[in-house]
Amino acid sequence: MSEPPIIAAHGLHKQFGPLHVLKGVDLVVAERELVFLIGPSGSGKSTLLRCLNRLEEPSSGSVVVDGIDLLDRRTDINHVRTRIGMVFQSFNLYPHMTALANVTLALRKVAGKSRAEADTIGRAALDRVGLADRAHHTPLQLSGGQQQRVAIARAIALEPRVMLFDEPTSALDPELVGGVLAVMRELRASGMTMVVVSHEMGFARAAADRVLFMDQGVIVEQGTPEQVFTAPTEERTRAFIGQIQRH
Amino acid sequence: MSAWDRFTDAFFNVPIMLKYLPSIAQGFVLTVELAVLVVITGIAAGLGVAMLRSLGLRPLNWAIVFVVDLFRALPPLVIIVLIYFGLPSAGVSPSAFGATWASLALELMAFSEEIFWAGITAVPRGQWEAARSTGLSFGQTLRAVVLPQALRLTVPPLTNRTIAITKGTALGSVIGLAEILSQASSGESLSFNPSPLTLGAAAYLLLFLPVVALGRWIETKFAWKR
Numbered sequence: 001m002s003e004p005p006i007i008a009a010h011g012l013h014k015q016f017g018p019l020h021v022l023k024g025v026d027l028v029v030a031e032r033e034l035v036f037l038i039g040p041s042g043s044g045k046s047t048l049l050r051c052l053n054r055l056e057e058p059s060s061g062s063v064v065v066d067g068i069d070l071l072d073r074r075t076d077i078n079h080v081r082t083r084i085g086m087v088f089q090s091f092n093l094y095p096h097m098t099a100l101a102n103v104t105l106a107l108r109k110v111a112g113k114s115r116a117e118a119d120t121i122g123r124a125a126l127d128r129v130g131l132a133d134r135a136h137h138t139p140l141q142l143s144g145g146q147q148q149r150v151a152i153a154r155a156i157a158l159e160p161r162v163m164l165f166d167e168p169t170s171a172l173d174p175e176l177v178g179g180v181l182a183v184m185r186e187l188r189a190s191g192m193t194m195v196v197v198s199h200e201m202g203f204a205r206a207a208a209d210r211v212l213f214m215d216q217g218v219i220v221e222q223g224t225p226e227q228v229f230t231a232p233t234e235e236r237t238r239a240f241i242g243q244i245q246r247h
Numbered sequence: 248m249s250a251w252d253r254f255t256d257a258f259f260n261v262p263i264m265l266k267y268l269p270s271i272a273q274g275f276v277l278t279v280e281l282a283v284l285v286v287i288t289g290i291a292a293g294l295g296v297a298m299l300r301s302l303g304l305r306p307l308n309w310a311i312v313f314v315v316d317l318f319r320a321l322p323p324l325v326i327i328v329l330i331y332f333g334l335p336s337a338g339v340s341p342s343a344f345g346a347t348w349a350s351l352a353l354e355l356m357a358f359s360e361e362i363f364w365a366g367i368t369a370v371p372r373g374q375w376e377a378a379r380s381t382g383l384s385f386g387q388t389l390r391a392v393v394l395p396q397a398l399r400l401t402v403p404p405l406t407n408r409t410i411a412i413t414k415g416t417a418l419g420s421v422i423g424l425a426e427i428l429s430q431a432s433s434g435e436s437l438s439f440n441p442s443p444l445t446l447g448a449a450a451y452l453l454l455f456l457p458v459v460a461l462g463r464w465i466e467t468k469f470a471w472k473r
Contacts, residue, residue: 055376082382092377096395105391106381151377158381 004067006031006162006193007052012061014047021047022058023217029162029195034188036204036225037197039214040240045197048214049164052195053084066161082110085155089167091147093139099126099150100135103157111158125157126150129183145176149183156187163187165196199244201229213237260442267434267443274430275450277344281426282413282454284348289355290409296356297363301389311360318357323415326350331422347419347426355412362404366397399469406462410455417451427451 007029014022021044029035037045050056051063054070054077063070068080093102100122107118126132129149139147148168155163165184169177181203188194188207198204204211204225211228213221213236221234232238248256300311318326331346341349370393378388420429431447 053380055380078379078382078384080382081380084380086377086380088373088377090371090373092371092373094374094377094392094396096399105378106383109387109391110382154377154381 003031005029006033006066007195008062008064009048009052010062012048012051012063013059014044014051014056015059021217022051022061024061025214025217025219027052027195027212027219029193031193032191033209034194034196034207036208036211037195037214038199038204038211038228038240038244039220043214044217045214046166049086049166049195049197052162052164053081053086055086078110082106082158083161085152085158085160085163087148087151087155087163087165087168089170091139091144091151091171093147093151093154095139098136098138099131099142099153102139102150103154106154107157121157122153125153128156128186129153130179143176144172145179148172148180152180152183152187156192162193162195165194165198167197167199169198169200201225201244205229213240215240257441258445260440263434263438263440263442264446267431267438267446270430270434271427271443271446271450274425274427274447275454277424278416278426278450279454281344281348281351281416281419281424285351285355285413285416286409288348289352289412290359290405292352292356293359294363296360297367298389298394300360300364301367301393302385315357315360318353319361321354323350323354323412324418324421326353327418327422343419343422343424346422347416347424350418351412351415354415355409358408358412359405362401362408363397365404366399366401367393369400370396402462402466402469406465410458410462413458414451414455427454 005028007027009025009027012022012025012027013020025044025048027035027048037049039045047056051058052065054063058071065080066083068075070077070080094105097105100119103122103125104115104118107113107121108115113121123132123135126135129152131146131149131153134142134146134150139150142150168184169180172180177200181200184194184196184203185207196208208225210222211225212219213228213232213234215236221228221232221237228237229241232241296311296315300308327346327350330341330349331343334341374392374396375388378392379385383391416426417428419426420432423429427447427450431443431450434443434446435441
């Protein structure tokens with residue numbers, strides 16, 4: 001028996017009123033695996049991702065991350081979330097703080113580090129995303145790509161066991177995408193477990209272990225990037241891959 | 248006597264002004280005390296209520312909206328008269344100072360709550376989500392991430408509203424509170440000369456011009472650093 005999966009989500013349903021966004025999704029991610037989630041907008045991929053750190057409360061099902069049941073009422077969700085990094089499409093940096101303060105806030109408030117300790121860890125995280133020299137810039141003084149790299153630093157500073165990426169490059173100008181993907185590749189090389197919602201197919205081919213195609217709240221098809229991108233078995237997958245390749 | 252002399256004799260009569268300067272100075276001190284108390288308690292209460300409202304508990308929020316709308320709708324003079332002349336029938340006799348303070352503080356609480364609430368709701372959802380995803384609690388997120396951004400947005404409307412409501416200290420004159428206006432108008436009726444009123448107006452300028460300037464300074468101070 002291999003080691004237990006780091007993410008084990010089973011039978012996930014999510015309903016927003018009459019809208020049934022997730023219809024029984026199972027997602028098991030092994031340690032050091034990079035799973036890529038693709039699918040048309042409204043397919044439920046972002047909702048699935050947000051259920052994995054309980055930013056979204058599943059209507060039913062179970063989510064276990066790193067052996068901790070996220071939906072158990074006795075679970076200290078704030079503590080678990082420090083082990084699950086998340087990166088958002090719109091960066092969501094705190095505009096009233098410097099890059100370094102963005103990175104160190106949770107280190108001080110949640111991880112209980114002193115300011116000096118937090119600053120040391122924060123600078124190392126900024127250095128890792130190539131922005132050591134931007135520590136005292138505010139988000140408005142940074143480009144979109146730099147902001148997203150600071151957001152990645154904010155997440156990795158807490159030394160998470162898993163990283164969730166919700167369309168990390170979708171809000172970026174094309175010339176800024178490369179820098180963010182380079183940071184993600186470096187994370188990948190260091191052995192970070194990652195779940196990525198994105199349409200960067202080149203990145204998926206180069207780095208993903210597994211690609212999942214979602215549509216209408218279910219996982220339609222999954223396999224290696226090669227299988228899913230070049231020889232999809234489902235009609236819906238074929239249609240979607242065809243569409244994104246034409247652009 | 249020329250028209251000009253008659254005018255200066257009526258509004259800038261120096262001997263009369265000097266005579267009533269001490270009582271107006273007393274009124275000035277009382278008005279400052281009342282104004283500071285109203286600003287601190289009214290804004291603190293408004294911020295506290297807005298923070299409670301952000302918890303999103305529906306019955307509590309209905310109660311908050313009801314109370315806030317009540318005190319935004321009632322003229323402050325009506326509240327002063329209700330408290331000062333009404334409460335004694337219920338066995339509580341507030342002082343003129345207490346009645347004026349309570350009325351203005353409640354009004355400032357109501358208006359500042361709405362301003363703070365507008366600021367809190369204007370902070371994008373993504374800010375909450377980013378902070379919560381790093382493990383910050385609701386309270387930590389509100390304090391460290393949301394309120395600092397919300398407060399920047401609230402500074403201009405809040406300073407305006409605070410100045411407008413604090414000037415309502417003059418309403419205390421209706422129930423005999425010895426603040427600036429009350430001292431100045433009793434000076435006017437005793438001397439049969441409006442010069443004490445000029446002095447009173449000068450005292451208000453002395454009090455509120457620095458407040459207006461402070462508001463301006465805070466507004467520039469709170470602008471985003473680009």
